[in-house]
Amino acid sequence: MIRSHESTVRVRYAETDQLGVGYHSNSLIWLEVGRVELCRALGFSYTDMEREDGLLLAVVEVNCRYLHPARYDDEVIVKAWVEKATTRGVRFGYEMRRAGDGRKLSTATTRHIFCGRDMRPMRLPEKYFRLFGVKRER
Amino acid sequence: MIRSHESTVRVRYAETDQLGVGYHSNSLIWLEVGRVELCRALGFSYTDMEREDGLLLAVVEVNCRYLHPARYDDEVIVKAWVEKATTRGVRFGYEMRRAGDGRKLSTATTRHIFCGRDMRPMRLPEKYFRLFGVKRER
Amino acid sequence: MIRSHESTVRVRYAETDQLGVGYHSNSLIWLEVGRVELCRALGFSYTDMEREDGLLLAVVEVNCRYLHPARYDDEVIVKAWVEKATTRGVRFGYEMRRAGDGRKLSTATTRHIFCGRDMRPMRLPEKYFRLFGVKRER
């Protein structure tokens, strides 16, 4: 089973601020790119989860530590993995590094609960157990 | 009848770029603030249009001329008005000025077609004729 | 001395996502609005800090818990306060509520270090001690 996945984003001009660095809220968008690509690498698409199964991963907590700023046009490698998952929710871990020199830019975790389209909590359908590494209860 | 409406936005740090000015795509978001507040001043809410009548104003064209950059923390006055409307669509005009010294920052137009929730063209419901200044046909 | 400050932001169309709620990274931008307005209420402007004293508040950590989603056009009240400050850095606390019914939407903290324009740590200039509630050392 794939344990983690690395995606790459390039810092856009629109994502910089007047300090000349990537504005910090954009990191959360890059985390989402990492999370989505991790799921895709595991054989699942967010779109299908939402459209076919009405399964949403509502964000309930974000923690991000910024170690070093990203700059315009930097390639940022977003490494993402499932830290912990149950039938009710999942916590992802992340590490962002600059492609050029491998410098660590930030670390983060995001916590999500599984919801239906009505935004109410929903038990994870069995077909997704493998994706999130949830063990079948007996 | 109200002919035009002025709204104010303050340039956010996240909206600046590494040139130290407001990144140009954000102007389109400020135009939308101006458009929404114009409608509200005319007694209509975007939310109600969408929720109650399934009426959407799909953007089909944007033209924006940038005369002078906005800076962080500038108050920007967005003046918006209906330039032309029919039962099929509407064109809004805009002018953005800096509150401090009245300097003109940009002018713009956006063109929209009225759509239903299925994103297909829809004839403007009569209750909105007054809002957009559309004349009743006989 | 002012202990906390409340600012208001209105959720923009551009800030919603396809779930029909405010996309979570935008909360960090609203926190910044709250932080900036808190400083202004205390008599200091971010712009002056940066331009005149070369003092930057580099974000080193963000923690945000999402309790309830904000919706398009909701007015969100961002309450911000200084939780803790030293001559090296500051931690702000936040609470976001929906104006209409007072429902709590999220709580957050952001941690910053004081930096110069070169992005290197800098001791807080004495004139800002009052702003952040830092006590003079003897």
Add this chain to the structure above:
Amino acid sequence: MIRSHESTVRVRYAETDQLGVGYHSNSLIWLEVGRVELCRALGFSYTDMEREDGLLLAVVEVNCRYLHPARYDDEVIVKAWVEKATTRGVRFGYEMRRAGDGRKLSTATTRHIFCGRDMRPMRLPEKYFRLFGVKRER
């Protein structure tokens, strides 16, 4: 000489709005990705232009026609080319298509003037003539 260049962006969750489509202002950010990658394909980097030569491409006009909305996770191909350039400015043309079925999503032009770091107009340095296809005057 390369006449046009195609870049690909994938529509991010943060870029959708509550209509379930890519919010229209994000197209301007994708245009910039196309513009930057066109320059890179021609052997020049925006960063170097700015850092080494103090050359900026200030946006003075944007025109964008939206034919069909992009959806979450769509791959969008941004084709960009230099439409016209002089020693004072440049106009880029763009066409955006969906990768899956080739459907045309939008067409656009952006007009820029060459500026120095002080944001004042600047004559294009000769080394960039080739990039923009500007002919040497005699």
